[in-house]
Amino acid sequence: MNxxxxxxxxxxxxxxxxxVSLLTFALIQLLPGDAAQAxxxxxxxxxDVDRIRHELGFDLPVIEQYFRWFSNVVTGDFGTSLYSGRPxxxxxxxxxxxxxxxxxxxxxxxxxxxxxxxxxxxIRQGGWLDRTITSLATFGIAMPSFxxxxxxxxxxAVLNRWLPATGYAPMSDGLWPWLSHILLPATALGLAxxxxxxxxxxxxxADVLARPYIRTARARGATGAWLIRRHVLxxxxxxxxxxxxxxxxxxxxxxxxxxxxxxxxxxxxxxIQAILQRDYTTIQxxxxxxxxxxxxxxxxxxxxxxxxNPKVRA
Amino acid sequence: xxxRFGHRAVATFSAMVLLTVTAAxxxxxxxxxxxxxxxxxxxxxxxxxxxxxxxxRKSATFDPIFLLEVYDPLIRRDAKGxxxxxxxxxxxxxxxxxxxxxxxxxxxxxxxxxEFNAEAVKANIEAGKKPGSNLAASLAVVDTVEAxxxxxxxxxxxxxxxxxxxxxxxxxxxxxSPNALNNADLGTKPVGAGPFKVTTYNQSSLIYEKWDGYWxxxxxxxxxxxxxFLLDEATRLRALTSGQVDAAPIRSNQKKEAQAAGMKFxxxxxxxxxxxxxxTSKSELDKPLVRQALxxxxxxQAINQAFFAGDCAPVVQPFPSSHWGHVAGLEESTEGKYDxxxxxxxxAQAGLPNGFTLNMYMGTASLFQSVAQAIQAQLAKVGITxxxxxxxxxALATARRKGDxxxxxxxxxxxxxxxxxxxxxFYTPTGVFNPGKTRIDGIDGPLQTLRQSADQGARAQAMSQxxxxxxxxxxxxxxxxxxxxxxxxxxxxxxxxxxVNYDYEFRNASMTK
Numbered sequence: 001m002n003x004x005x006x007x008x009x010x011x012x013x014x015x016x017x018x019x020v021s022l023l024t025f026a027l028i029q030l031l032p033g034d035a036a037q038a039x040x041x042x043x044x045x046x047x048d049v050d051r052i053r054h055e056l057g058f059d060l061p062v063i064e065q066y067f068r069w070f071s072n073v074v075t076g077d078f079g080t081s082l083y084s085g086r087p088x089x090x091x092x093x094x095x096x097x098x099x100x101x102x103x104x105x106x107x108x109x110x111x112x113x114x115x116x117x118x119x120x121x122x123i124r125q126g127g128w129l130d131r132t133i134t135s136l137a138t139f140g141i142a143m144p145s146f147x148x149x150x151x152x153x154x155x156x157a158v159l160n161r162w163l164p165a166t167g168y169a170p171m172s173d174g175l176w177p178w179l180s181h182i183l184l185p186a187t188a189l190g191l192a193x194x195x196x197x198x199x200x201x202x203x204x205x206a207d208v209l210a211r212p213y214i215r216t217a218r219a220r221g222a223t224g225a226w227l228i229r230r231h232v233l234x235x236x237x238x239x240x241x242x243x244x245x246x247x248x249x250x251x252x253x254x255x256x257x258x259x260x261x262x263x264x265x266x267x268x269x270x271x272i273q274a275i276l277q278r279d280y281t282t283i284q285x286x287x288x289x290x291x292x293x294x295x296x297x298x299x300x301x302x303x304x305x306x307x308x309n310p311k312v313r314a
Numbered sequence: 315x316x317x318r319f320g321h322r323a324v325a326t327f328s329a330m331v332l333l334t335v336t337a338a339x340x341x342x343x344x345x346x347x348x349x350x351x352x353x354x355x356x357x358x359x360x361x362x363x364x365x366x367x368x369x370x371r372k373s374a375t376f377d378p379i380f381l382l383e384v385y386d387p388l389i390r391r392d393a394k395g396x397x398x399x400x401x402x403x404x405x406x407x408x409x410x411x412x413x414x415x416x417x418x419x420x421x422x423x424x425x426x427x428x429e430f431n432a433e434a435v436k437a438n439i440e441a442g443k444k445p446g447s448n449l450a451a452s453l454a455v456v457d458t459v460e461a462x463x464x465x466x467x468x469x470x471x472x473x474x475x476x477x478x479x480x481x482x483x484x485x486x487x488x489x490x491s492p493n494a495l496n497n498a499d500l501g502t503k504p505v506g507a508g509p510f511k512v513t514t515y516n517q518s519s520l521i522y523e524k525w526d527g528y529w530x531x532x533x534x535x536x537x538x539x540x541x542x543f544l545l546d547e548a549t550r551l552r553a554l555t556s557g558q559v560d561a562a563p564i565r566s567n568q569k570k571e572a573q574a575a576g577m578k579f580x581x582x583x584x585x586x587x588x589x590x591x592x593x594t595s596k597s598e599l600d601k602p603l604v605r606q607a608l609x610x611x612x613x614x615q616a617i618n619q620a621f622f623a624g625d626c627a628p629v630v631q632p633f634p635s636s637h638w639g640h641v642a643g644l645e646e647s648t649e650g651k652y653d654x655x656x657x658x659x660x661x662a663q664a665g666l667p668n669g670f671t672l673n674m675y676m677g678t679a680s681l682f683q684s685v686a687q688a689i690q691a692q693l694a695k696v697g698i699t700x701x702x703x704x705x706x707x708x709a710l711a712t713a714r715r716k717g718d719x720x721x722x723x724x725x726x727x728x729x730x731x732x733x734x735x736x737x738x739x740f741y742t743p744t745g746v747f748n749p750g751k752t753r754i755d756g757i758d759g760p761l762q763t764l765r766q767s768a769d770q771g772a773r774a775q776a777m778s779q780x781x782x783x784x785x786x787x788x789x790x791x792x793x794x795x796x797x798x799x800x801x802x803x804x805x806x807x808x809x810x811x812x813x814v815n816y817d818y819e820f821r822n823a824s825m826t827k
Contacts, residue, residue, distance in 0.1 A: 033712035041366075041374060041448060042711050043739070043746055049715065051445060084367070085501060094516055150548075158556045158575075165556035166549055167542065168518070263542070263549040265518035273364075278708055 009302060013295040020291045021073070021284060025066050028280045034058060035082040038277040056082060069284065078288075079281040081274075088285035091270060096289070098168040099266035102258065103251045105182050106190030107244060114194035115240060118201025119232060123224070125206055133198060140195030146257045149188035153261075156184060166263030185262040189254055193247045200243055204236040237308050245301030249294045355825030356538040357807065360550045360562030364543050365520070367501035368512065370485040371447035375727055375816075378485070382819040383522045383539060384425075385488035385506030386529075388416065388435070389479060393582070393811040395637065395729070397479055401430065401489055401507065407768045411474035418465045422529045424491035424507045432461030437492040439469070449486045452731045474766040476773070480732035483817070509534045509821065518543055535809070535824035554802055560825070561803030561810060565681075566625035569800060577802040581625075582812025583634040584799050585729025588626065588685065590674070590792040594750025596720040597672050603664035605788030609650060610657040611696045612689060614795050621685055626795035631781045632728035632736055634796040637814055638770065639733045639777040649785050657696040669697025673720040675713060678704045686723045689794070717749035726791065729815040734764040737780050740791050752790050756783040 036052040037044070053059055057068070072079060078088040121133040157165035163184055169177035208214065208231055217227060256268030267286060274282035366374035370381055390400035404417040422430035436459040442449040443456065455475045460468045471478060481487070494505035502515050509531065510522035520541040524534055542559060544550040551568050553559045555575035564572055569579065590608065598604045614628030630650035633639035644650045661669060674690070676682040683704055690700040700721075705713065713719045728736040738761070743751040760776035760783075767773055784790075799812045809822040 031709075033708040037712045037715070038708045042714075043375075043451075044715065045746060046715065055446075085498070091517065153552060158552055161556055164558060166544060166553040166558055260546045261549055263544045263546070263553060265516075265543060270517065276706060276708060 006303070009299050013299060016295055017288065017291050021070065021288055022066070024284055024287045025069070025280075028278070028283060029062055031278060033278060035278040035280060038279070039083060069281070073284075073288070078285040081279055081282045083274075083277045083279045083282075088282050091282060092267065092285055092289050095265060095267045095270045097170055098264050099252065099255050099259070099268060101168070101171075101178070101182050102186055102189060102255050102264070102266065103248065105186035106193065106251055107248070108190075109187055110190040110193035110197055110247075111240065111244070113190075114197030115201045115233075115236065117194070118198040118203075119205045119228060119236070121198070121202045122205035122209060122232075123228075130202075134202070137195040137198045140191050140198075143191070145188045145192060145254055146261045148191055149185060149258060149261050152184045152188060168262075168264045168266070181264075185258050185264065189251060189258045192254075193244070193251065196247075197240055197243060200239045201236045204239055205232045208232050208235045234308070238305065241301055241304055241308070245298050248297045249290075252290050252293065350827050351535060351808075352825045352827045353535070354537045355535060356540060357536050357561065357820060357823060357825060358540045358542070358559045359820075360544045360553050360559035361520070361541045362545060362547070362550060362563050364545070368504040368515070369500040370488040370490065371442055371449050372501055373448070373485060375730065378816055379818040380520065380541075381485070381488055381504070381506075382508065382817065383510040384504045384508045384512055385490065386422075386508045387483055388487035388489065389483040391480070391483040391813070391815055391817045393813040393817075395585075395814045397483055401487075402482075405479065407476055407479070411476045411766045411768065412471045414469040414471070414475075414478055415462075416467045416469070418467065419529065420465055422507055423527060424489075424493075424505060425511055425525060425527065426491050426493055426505050428491045428493045430489065430507055431464045432467045433464075434489065434492045435459070435467045436461045437495060438489055439486070441490075441495045442486050452481045452484075452735070453486055474762070476768040477732035477734045477765055479768065484731040486731065510539065534821065536820060539820055551802075557804075561801055561807050564800055564802045566623040566798065566800055567621070569623065569802070572802040576804070578805050578807075580801045580803065580810040580812060581798050583627075583636045583796065583814055584812070585633055585637055585639075585733070585815050586725065586727045587629055587632060587634075587796040588794045589724065589726050590689070590794065591714070591719075591722045591724055591726070591747060592750075592790050592792065593717055593720055594748070594752040594790050595717065596750070598664070598666060598670045599672075599720065599790075600750060600752070601664045602788035603660045604666065604670075605790065605792070606649070607657040607660040607664070607696065608693075608698075608792045609785070609789065610653045610660070611693055611698065612792065612794060613652050613654075613692050614645075615652070616692075617685055617688055618795050620688065621681065622795070622797055625798040625800065627798070629793045629796045630785055630789075631793060632726075632740075632791075633733065633777075633781070634814070637729070637733075638774045639728075639781065641778040641781050644782065644785060654692075654696050661697060666697075669699065671699045671701065674700045674702050674723055675705050675710055675719050675721070676702065676723040677710060678706050682723060682725075685794070689723065714747075714749075723794075727816070733777060734761065737761055737764070737777075737784075740789075741780065741784055748790060750790070754784055754787045754790075756787075 036049045036056060036058060040048045040052050057065060069079065080087050081091060117133045121130040124130060153165055156163045163180050167181055169181045171178045214227060214231065255266060256272060259266045259268040270282065271286045274286060363376055365377045365380040366372065368380060368384065370385060373381060386401050388400060388402040389405065390398050392398055401419050401422060402416045403419050406415045418432060418435065424430060428434065439453060439456060439459045443453045444450065455471045455473055455478065456469050457472045458470045462468055469478065489507055491505040494500055497503065504512055509525060509528045511525045512520065513523045514521040522539040524537050528534065544553055544562065547565055547568065550562050551564055551571060554562045554572065554577060592599045592605065594600050609630055618624060618626045618628055627634060628645050630645050631641060661667065674686060676686040686702050690702055693700045710722065714722060737757065739745040739747045741754050741757050742748065743753050757780055760779040763776035764773055801810055801812065803810060806826050808824050808826060811822060
């Protein structure tokens with residue numbers, strides 16, 4: 001892929017980010033109540049709330065408020081939380097590792113479980129394994145992730161204390177502590193993606209395995225494992241990566257409920273509290289951060305796509 | 315190509331299933347509990363809320379549980395709500411209750427080395443009165459603070475204020491180091507003179523370590539308190555039953571599950587109730603007969619049994635039975651009993667034989683929605699049609715502040731900073747929670763006594779007069795029930811106390827080995 005295409009894509013990404021920030025700001029203005037009420041507390045009088053509104057600059061025209069915020073953001077200053085006074089970048093970087101670990105692990109599990117199951121189903125199409133996996137995949141897409149997590153926590157964390165029931169441990173605490181805390185939540189979060197990937201992988205693998213050149217290769221003595229590695233995986237990679245790129249946004253958002261059930265203080269928890277407290281600087285910071293990640297991931301997917309499949313190169 | 319499940323795969327799978335099932339049936343074998351105190355005891359607490367701020371001037375109503383570790387108050391309020399010496403060893407209220415003399419404890423330093431003396435108290439109270447401080451309203455009654463000498467302070471008030479003692483037992487009395495009063499980060503890095511220092515505070519946890527420089531360090535038996543924020547109640551219970559935290563607050567309907575996991579309970583009453591806040595300027599709520607009918611229409615015992623496992627004592631008054639403001643027998647009296655027929659009669663007397671319509675707002679938590687629906691059904695029986703709307707907290711608080719509501723089913727705290735404040739907020743025309751500006755005759759006299767007298771007996775009598783008068787006049791807030799606070803914990807945790815005015819401290823808590 002040549003440079004001008006990449007630049008065009010990056011430019012498009014920046015435009016998306018700007019539109020996202022504008023839309024979020026507009027939506028927040030539509031919410032009843034504002035940060036001043038949340039900060040002032042339940043017993044506040046109108047005078048208290050008005051004073052806080054003035055201190056926060058809420059009595060300025062809306063467009064001026066937006067430009068103030070935006071001009072700070074482009075210089076890297078995301079402002080401070082209206083509720084706690086802590087810098088927004090600090091809050092985000094503190095919460096991000098947990099959510100990013102959760103999301104990445106969910107993707108890894110989704111790929112490992114989903115692609116393996118899909119290919120296994122495709123190898124013997126119509127067989128009992130294929131039908132079982134297809135049914136399980138439907139089930140997996142339908143089951144809510146938080147319920148799956150609750151089901152997993154019961155035998156693995158509560159009745160037997162093999163894995164911790166709540167919380168997050170950073171990698172600096174050691175690989176096993178990190179993994180043991182993130183395993184069950186990531187499995188629950190990644191399950192729906194795994195199910196969808198299984199179906200895509202199955203379809204793609206079945207399609208490839210029916211091709212004449214596969215028959216030819218088998219006639220020349222190629223075994224199943226080699227065929228899968230050489231032909232099936234390469235071809236299945238395209239829909240898998242595309243679907244994953246689309247799922248990253250969903251996984252980031254889906255982490256909110258998982259974080260609540262797993263007691264993890266990640267970006268999802270931060271976002272929910274910021275919304276309830278009308279902490280708009282934090283909301284804006286969180287939305288921008290998530291949008292950056294999604295735009296970046298999709299950019300990488302586009303580039304990977306061209307690398308894997310020469311036919312697609314622009 | 316054929317795919318076969320090998321024997322090994324089947325065997326492993328079956329073994330895993332068998333293991334899970336048998337292990338689950340096994341259960342934990344608990345050895346007999348040792349009663350030796352662990353001097354290096356660490357209490358892991360599963361917190362149901364996050365602090366708004368660790369600066370007492372900006373904290374929220376239920377934040378004392380996070381503040382009392384770091385800050386010592388001038389006057390301490392114990393678990394029963396009685397005032398005992400802390401940073402002030404003696405106090406004397408003038409006869410007209412317009413002046414208060416405090417004698418301060420000597421030899422106390424703050425965690426940053428600053429000295430605790432009269433100048434520090436003066437600086438604190440003056441800072442607390444500044445606009446931007448949540449304490450400004452309760453300290454507005456203080457005119458001047460005089461540091462008579464290093465260990466004596468005199469406060470002069472502009473009106474009789476015997477309630478100032480309770481105010482100083484609350485956040486207004488939590489002494490901040492004078493060198494830290496203007497710290498921009500005091501909300502996350504508090505500096506007090508209390509038994510613990512905050513060593514870690516981030517989005518998931520809050521850790522306190524014992525401070526050896528505390529004036530009463532020998533009385534503190536915990537070395538550390540590790541608080542983890544677990545806002546979801548099911549998650550909190552899981553953390554408790556899986557052994558990740560030693561103690562946590564739970565709901566009454568979670569007690570069975572906690573007990574099955576071997577947890578013990580500490581329970582206590584709190585000056586806090588569930589009730590229906592009314593806007594007496596809307597709908598038919600300006601009619602006393604209508605408000606009386608509301609009192610009689612609610613079957614509190616049924617709500618108690620259905621939603622609180624019997625732990626929410628029915629009340630037609632703001633204070634629970636162990637509180638000095640409680641009046642015994644009101645719930646069974648003619649003015650307070652459950653009587654739907656009487657409610658219908660009162661409505662007919664008020665000119666509403668066919669009832670009326672009432673909008674009811676409530677919070678989004680499932681408990682509020684369920685109980686509100688039960689109340690809706692009970693009101694329907696007497697002809698009142700309640701229309702329910704769930705709103706999230708900030709929107710609800712805004713609607714209430716602006717008076718944009720008819721009724722709101724909510725949790726209401728009645729004890730802080732002083733029980734007389736509840737009467738002012740709800741029962742006087744200028745009260746913050748009285749948007750209809752309803753005047754109740756017969757309140758003024760007892761309210762004056764409440765603010766004039768420091769004698770507990772006289773105050774109790776005055777409060778009981780207020781509570782009874784408000785009930786008879788058709789209260790502008792219809793009380794429903796007052797819930798027991800339940801803390802579940804392992805048997806290694808000792809000395810937990812549930813303070814009736816939320817002055818939760820872990821002063822007397824300890825861990826056994």
